[in-house]
Amino acid sequence: MSDAADHLPDATARNWVDRYAPPALRPWLRLGRFDRPIGIWLLFLPGAMGLAFATQRPELFPWYKLLLFAIGAALMRAAGCAYNDFVDRDIDAQVERTRGRPIPSGQIKPKQALLFVAVCSLISLGILLQLGTLAILLGFVSLGLVAAYPFMKRITWWPQAWLGITFNWGFPMAVASVAGEVPLAAWIFYAGLIVWTIGYDTIYALQDIEDDAFVGVKSSARAMGGHAKTGISLFYGLAVVLTATGAVFHQAGPLFFVGLCAVTGHLALQVLRLRLGDNDLALRLFKANRTTGLLWVASLVLAQVVWV
Numbered sequence: 001m002s003d004a005a006d007h008l009p010d011a012t013a014r015n016w017v018d019r020y021a022p023p024a025l026r027p028w029l030r031l032g033r034f035d036r037p038i039g040i041w042l043l044f045l046p047g048a049m050g051l052a053f054a055t056q057r058p059e060l061f062p063w064y065k066l067l068l069f070a071i072g073a074a075l076m077r078a079a080g081c082a083y084n085d086f087v088d089r090d091i092d093a094q095v096e097r098t099r100g101r102p103i104p105s106g107q108i109k110p111k112q113a114l115l116f117v118a119v120c121s122l123i124s125l126g127i128l129l130q131l132g133t134l135a136i137l138l139g140f141v142s143l144g145l146v147a148a149y150p151f152m153k154r155i156t157w158w159p160q161a162w163l164g165i166t167f168n169w170g171f172p173m174a175v176a177s178v179a180g181e182v183p184l185a186a187w188i189f190y191a192g193l194i195v196w197t198i199g200y201d202t203i204y205a206l207q208d209i210e211d212d213a214f215v216g217v218k219s220s221a222r223a224m225g226g227h228a229k230t231g232i233s234l235f236y237g238l239a240v241v242l243t244a245t246g247a248v249f250h251q252a253g254p255l256f257f258v259g260l261c262a263v264t265g266h267l268a269l270q271v272l273r274l275r276l277g278d279n280d281l282a283l284r285l286f287k288a289n290r291t292t293g294l295l296w297v298a299s300l301v302l303a304q305v306v307w308v
Contacts (some may be wrong), residue, residue: 027107031085031116032078038287039081042200043167044073045293046193050174052300053186053250065131065177069170072127079120080146080166086113087150095211135177142169153212157223160205164197189246192239196267196292199235202228203270204286207279229274236267243296252303259299266292 017026017035033039047069055061085092085103093104102108108116128139145166152159171193175186198220205212205221206228212219224231240263247256270285270292 027102028116031082031102031108031113032120033081034074034078038290039077040074041290042197042293043077043170044070045290045297046168046190047073047170047174048297049189049193049293049300050171050186051178052297052304053171053189054175054178055304058301058304062178065174068127068130069174072124073170075120075124075127076142076146079117079124080149082113082117082120083146084150086110086117091215091217094215095208097208097211131173131177132180134180134182135173138169138173138176138182142166142173145169153217153219155218157218158198158220159218160198160201160220161194163201164194167197168193183250185246185249187246188249189243192242192244192246195235195242196239196289199232199239199267200270200286200289200292202232202235203274203282206276206282226276228276229271232274233271236271240264240267247303252300256299256303259295259302263292263295263299266295 015035017029021029029035048066051062051066051069085101088098089103089110092098092101099105103110103113128136131139145162149159149162149166152162156162168190171190172182172186175182202220202224205219208217208219209221211217212222220231221228240260243263244257244260247260266288270288273281274285275281
């Protein structure tokens with residue numbers, strides 16, 4: 001493939017992989033989705049939220065663990081994407097948006113992809129072992145969640161729910177790494193992040209409704225059909241309610257709710273802008289959830305102000 005031809009359609013135009021990476025490395029970096037950093041952000045941000053949630057005073061914030069979660073998110077997202085592509089290689093070959101990926105296009109062999117998964121996972125294990133006993137146990141639980149995810153689109157109309165459970169698992173892990181436990185308030189907040197993910201991944205899935213119907217893949221976007229915008233609104237609203245409830249149980253400071261107003265406004269703006277059938281807009285709105293996550297992190301940091 002030429003450099004122009006193998007640029008994946010849902011990667012940022014002229015991303016750093018396409019512009020700067022040596023040609024021999026580009027298929028591997030694309031396999032790990034390093035040309036699409038939004039997934040790293042969406043996996044990392046729940047961990048950052050968990051660290052802020054469990055830290056009671058700003059001066060005690062564990063910056064070293066924040067770095068570990070950032071590196072771990074990049075590596076585990078790469079491993080998860082490669083594993084997902086290995087499982088879905090025959091389906092991806094039939095879908096316009098995914099047929100250019102390294103495995104279905106023949107740039108990387110399936111066995112090579114599994115080796116890539118193993119290397120990323122082993123490095124991630126070294127990071128996990130620095131997070132404390134409970135966080136380590138939760139980390140091993142996440143392996144089962146990751147392994148099951150690619151099959152969910154074959155057996156349920158709501159694979160986005162499983163993705164929400166999996167992608168936000170860093171939140172309870174981060175809380176455990178700081179507090180040594182995961183209280184009820186944290187699980188309630190985590191539930192809010194799960195439904196947030198169902199909302200934004202439904203927006204992402206809107207791009208593939210026709211192809212998914214053709215190959216028989218299920219999704220929340222297909223399940224809701226013409227009511228997708230209403231469904232996304234409900235999931236986003238529930239995300240705000242649950243994270244607010246978790247914050248109340250956690251006795252978060254009042255400034256948290258000031259930040260949550262910004263989160264609510266940002267989610268509402270996504271829904272107002274959404275137009276079914278506009279795939280380019282759907283991708284932009286999906287990517288906008290990096291800002292949503294950062295606003296949630298900022299809200300949790302603001303919640304600590306009352307403890308100073």
